[in-house]
Amino acid sequence: MPLTPTPAYGLLPIDGLKLDYRNPRIARLIEIHGKDVPAEQIALALGSGDSSGEGENYTTYFSLKSSIKTQGGLITPIIVNREKNGDLVVIEGNTRAQIFRELREAGVPGNWDSIPAILYDDLPDEEIHSIRLQAHLVGPRPWEPYSKAKYLNHLYHERYLTIEQIIEYCGGKQQEVHRYISAYQDMEKYYRPILDSDDEFDPSRFSGFVELQKSNITKAILDAGFDKTDFSNWIKDDLIYPLWTARKLPPILRDDQAREIFLREGAQEALKVLDAPDTEQALSSASIVQLARELARKIGSLPYDDLMRLRGATAEDDRADLYDAKEHLESLLGDLED
Numbered sequence: 001m002p003l004t005p006t007p008a009y010g011l012l013p014i015d016g017l018k019l020d021y022r023n024p025r026i027a028r029l030i031e032i033h034g035k036d037v038p039a040e041q042i043a044l045a046l047g048s049g050d051s052s053g054e055g056e057n058y059t060t061y062f063s064l065k066s067s068i069k070t071q072g073g074l075i076t077p078i079i080v081n082r083e084k085n086g087d088l089v090v091i092e093g094n095t096r097a098q099i100f101r102e103l104r105e106a107g108v109p110g111n112w113d114s115i116p117a118i119l120y121d122d123l124p125d126e127e128i129h130s131i132r133l134q135a136h137l138v139g140p141r142p143w144e145p146y147s148k149a150k151y152l153n154h155l156y157h158e159r160y161l162t163i164e165q166i167i168e169y170c171g172g173k174q175q176e177v178h179r180y181i182s183a184y185q186d187m188e189k190y191y192r193p194i195l196d197s198d199d200e201f202d203p204s205r206f207s208g209f210v211e212l213q214k215s216n217i218t219k220a221i222l223d224a225g226f227d228k229t230d231f232s233n234w235i236k237d238d239l240i241y242p243l244w245t246a247r248k249l250p251p252i253l254r255d256d257q258a259r260e261i262f263l264r265e266g267a268q269e270a271l272k273v274l275d276a277p278d279t280e281q282a283l284s285s286a287s288i289v290q291l292a293r294e295l296a297r298k299i300g301s302l303p304y305d306d307l308m309r310l311r312g313a314t315a316e317d318d319r320a321d322l323y324d325a326k327e328h329l330e331s332l333l334g335d336l337e338d
Helices: 024-033 039-047 056-071 094-105 125-137 145-158 163-170 174-194 203-212 215-223 228-236 243-254 256-265 267-275 279-285 288-300 304-311 313-337
Strands: 008-013 078-082 088-092 114-121
Touching: 056 094, 088 094, 088 125, 094 114, 125 145, 145 163, 145 174, 145 203, 163 174, 174 203, 174 228, 203 215, 203 228, 203 243, 215 228, 215 243, 243 256, 243 267, 256 267, 288 313, 304 313
Parallel strands: 078 114
Antiparallel strands: 008 114, 078 088
């Protein structure tokens, strides 16, 4: 979709720019704090997406800031919309504008008072959405998945764009867009209400709810007598951790022992039960020579406590098995010597 009218290019004063409060990362803070959000909170939202200072988003932010500092400016201009009231709103480049402010406040040498920008006059909403979609859903600086899903949900349920229109803007597949929107709705409907406060809401748990959209996982949960609220509690209580273990819920919930361990200790411990080899099957498929080697190794490293146990009165059956094995082994060796 072509952008109209033709934009102007130039330097804009950094202090004259307003951040886009419809940016999902900033909007999340607005919902909690109102529009008087501290600059530090906005910087954190644009920079890392969480308070840990770890992960891909933080690394991208740090790399971008280092690049801008080294280059002494921007190679790619930000995109600004001059609204009817004269406000200059950054619709693409909020992070870079924030970095300029940080570098200026830190006293880094360079001209951080103005920033290269492409300036439009009073863009219609659909073209603003187009810019955001192209820049952040498929562009080089993607939003974290929860913010992406929040924006897709906004376009679909509040702006009434069709899935086809969303895909026309940003590419992708219908199934992926539907899955993100549904995951966002499930997270808001089932996960947020079980938290004590919005401060506990962890958008990084979103990928678990993306897994929940797969029909085999939902069916396994329902068949086992649970529901999406139970799933949300498992996410909250770290029983599903790492989040990819949500994919393993069908076999975990089908197995009585694995399900019991999962509900008590989490998916990782439950998977150990499922991944444990069948001892009888493993032994029956081993060759005589393999068993002999393992038996020799076991006997050679037999702990003293195990030796004392085998000597005890309660180990009579175990000793009988050992003598039985000894007789068969001696018979085999005799046949080999003939």
